[in-house]
Amino acid sequence: MQHRPRLSFWELFSMNFGFLGIQFGFGLQLANMSAIYSKLGADASKIPILWLAGPMTGLLIQPIIGSMSDRTWTWLGRRRPYFLVGAILASIALFFMP
Structure with missing residues (x-):
């Protein structure tokens, strides 16, 4: 141990x-x-569905990206390319938020 x-x-x-x-x-x-x-x-009755969109997307996408990063070998390493792309996409998304 x-x-x-x-x-x-x-x-x-x-x-x-x-x-x-x-x-x-x-x-x-x-x-x-x-x-x-x-x-x-958004209609008030649909707002809970919108709140579920993020966690449900994470439930589906995170295992896929995790599997891809387990098989990735770059000069940046295994995880850094995904962190870099994720940070860039998150920055772009934040820029377009109302």
């Missing part, structure tokens, strides 16, 4: 402090997306 290093308080704090920022982002999304969906013309 491999020995796992014991993390100090500050290492744990640093990791979790980063997640605090992520949670702020999720909070902003929760607070604003229903209003944005309504402004874009």
